Amino acid sequence: MKYIKNTGKLMVAVALMLMVVLPSCKKDFFDIEDPQGIDSDIWKDEGAVGLYLNRTYALVIPQWPTLGGIHNTSDELNNANTALLYGTLNENSVTDIGTGNTITTNRYFDIRRCNLALEGLDTSTGVPASSKRILKGQFYFLRAYTYFRMVNLYGGVPLVLKAQEITNEGIPSVPRAKTSECIAAIARDLDSAAANLPAKWTANAGLGRITKAAAMAVKGKVLMYWASPQFNPTNIASRWEDAYVACKAAYDQSVTDGYGLLANYANIFTVEDNSEVMIVRKYSTSRDLGTNLENVTRPSSESSGGGGSNQPTWNLVQSYLKSNGMPIVNAVTDDTVIKYNANQFWLNRDPRFTASIVYNGALYPLSGKSDRKQWSYNGINDEGSINTGFYSKRFTVSSLSPSQALYNSNTGGGNGMDWIEMRFAEVILNYAECANETGRMTEAKDMVRKIRVRAGIVAGAYDYGLAIGSAIPAMRNLILNERQTEFALExxxxxxxxxxxxxxxxxxxxxxxLTVKLPYVSGNLPATPVVGRIYLDAANTLGEKPRDTVNVNNAVTYSTVFTLPATVASIEGSNVISIPNNYYFYALPNFFSQNSFVIEQTIGWINGSFDPLQ
Known part of the structure; x- marks a missing residue:
């Protein structure tokens, strides 16, 4: 966890160096209030440019997704943005592009940082040519990534490729470019990045930095977006062909450069800097550089307050395949060996299920307790609010105690887990999708098969479940569902x-x-226990609780203790999911749309006239 968690030691080292090289610099030299005031001397010193670059990485590379945030909302989790789900977003709901005129509240300040660096390095006489090339490659990538994140939300945005003075509250003085023009500019930047970046970085010095293959992978992703129905509702075939070529090239380059699937799916986020990681934001347990994800994801009984805030839904649980890659419900005659059990739904499932989902009675080692079981039945006395009946096993570290799991920005803590923005599995599935859409079914299946083999799915009688992908539409649905499982909760x-x-x-x-069935009882031991009843949550003198002796894998035991089937219910209350079509392209917030006479609002929103499909 050295880079963007990284920047602490590096910033101190470079800042000390800058006190000698640039004696007029202050501690906040690169974040000074005057946005025009970048000293041109910075481009004469490689160390100074490196510090400036580190700060740009920190501003551009995404952080852990916000629990309950708009862009982390679907039907996977109890945490969700209900304004999106219930169709009540307004023009000021999606503010990623900017809400102010500071470096942290306006993405055009990120664009300007990159533009200044690219122009400054072009004229630099103090930075060696070999270093200049690699530095420029990173700034090309960071500019492209900033634009891509805006375009996939809003469609075309003002395209500024030269450093301009900051005027009008930081809002660009040019109109929105066509989406097609933005996509072309992003692709060019990513080509320039790939041409200048190394295949690998040297040891710790390059942790968290972009490589050639990563830049190519993002180009493939960008072109896949441009070919997808959001931007391509009429299904222009040439876009899919362009995306296929780019995604295949990214896959081939990644393999050549040593990227690969990590053998154990469960370890993707717990083993740092593994072969699957392509784009990452580094974290640590240090103050100001950590995350509280561990504490909020754990159940309340193993957290320091705030636990149980990241609960998977029954919707997600049902999406997992059986252990032979077949859906739990399908129209194909299934083999007679692997069957789905609606009550003991965890049996015979895709191994990624066990690596991700914690169900009632599942083994869930935490706080150093290797044999710990997790319970979520109604009335349990030590788990606080249970919304869905499930917990997430991903993104937790079993060895941490509840106090260690808690992160505080003043003192540190938490698990320090890195956020993986892109991993090699995504490169594979992007390639698979583009291959399918261009009629290359064999290639598409070959790619998905790699993912399923790594997951531990068995071949069975249906080729890892790929037999149901008999035509482009069926394979399209299979790949979409595969992405849901592979990237669950990400x-x-x-x-x-x-x-x-x-x-x-x-x-x-x-x-x-689940509800407990008499003679079993949940909750606290009453003052006067009833003879013959078994109080599942009441510990004996050794601290043992009857619930921990229950084997939920035994069907007879399971049905003796719990009323089956379980109760499945909506957590939406009286609300109805209603997501309008204009959410495929959001409105620019008022800060942008109302402070410029040349920037149009998006069609489908108040006073909207800009067409994001051009």
């Missing part, structure tokens, strides 16, 4: 559903709750 479902114009697939989020 915040990608929302973007996939927008990109494919499938927001209508988001249904009411559901819980799956």
């Amino acid at each position: 915040g990608k479902r929302y973007f996939d559903l927008r990109r494919t114009r499938n927001l209508s697939l988001i249904s009411a989020r559901q819980s799956h709750r």
Whole structure:
């Protein structure tokens, strides 16, 4: 965890160096209030440019998805933005492009940082040519990534490729460019990045930095977006062909450069800097550089307050395949060995299920307790609010105590887990999708098969479940569902559903709750226990609780202790999921649309006239 968590030690080292090289610099030299005031001497010193670059990475590379944020909302979790789900977003709801005129509240300040660097390095006489090349490659990538993140939300945006003075509250003085022009500019920048970046960085010095293959992978992703129904509702075939060529090239380059699938899916986020990581934001347990994700994801009984805030839904649980890659419900005659059990739904499932989902009675080691079981039945006395009946096993570290799991920005803590913005599995599935859409079915299946083999799915009688992908539409659905499983809880479902114009697939989020059956009783031990009843949550003198002796894998035991089937219910209350079509391209917030006479609002929103499909 050295880079953007990284910047602490590096900033101190470079700042000390700058006190010698640039004696007029202050501690906040690169964040000074005067946005025009970047000293041109910076481009004469490689160390100074490096510090400036580190800050740009910190501003551009995404952080952990916000729980309940708009862009992390689907039917996967109890945390969600209900304004999106219930169709009540307004023109000021999606403010990613900017809300102010500071470096942290306006993405055009990020664009300007990159433009200044690219122009400054072009004229620099103090930075060696070899270093200049690699530095420029990173700034090209960071500019492209900033534009891509805006375009996939709003469509075309003002395209500024030269450093301009900051005027009008930081709002560009040019109109919105056509989306096609923005996509072309992003692709050019990514080509320039790939041409200048190394295949690998040297040891710790390059942790968190962009490589050639990563730049190519993002280009493939950008062109896949441009080809997808969000931007391409008439299905222009040439866009898919362009995307296929780019995604295949990215895959080939990644393999050549040593990227690969990590053997154990469960370790993707817990083993740092593994072969699957392509774009990452580094974290640590240090103050100001950590995350509280561990504490909020854990159940309340193993957290320091605020636990249980990241609960998977029954919707997500049902999306997992069986262990042979077949859906739990399908129209194909299934083999007679692997069957789906609606009550003991965790049996015979895709191994990624066990690596991701914690159900009632599942083994869930935490706080150093290797044999710990997790319970979520109604009335349990030590778990606080249970919304869905499930917990997430991903993004937690079993060895941490509850106090260690808590992160505080003043003192540090938490698990320090890196956020992986892109991993090699995404490169594979992007390639698979483009291959399918261009009629290359064999290639598409070959790619998905790699993902399923790594997951531990068995071949069975249906080629890892790929047999049901008999034509482009069927394979399209298979790949979309594969992405949901492979990237479960990683915040990608929302973007996939927008990109494919499938927001209508988001249904009411559901819980799956179990009730204890007499003579078993949940909750605290009463003052006068009833003879013959077994109080599951009451510990004996050794601290042992009867619930921990229950084997939920035994069907007889399971049905003896709990009323079956469980109760499945919506957690939406009286609200109805209703996501309008204009959410495929959001409105520019008023800060942008009302402070410029040349920037049009998006069609479908108040006073909108800009067409994002051009």
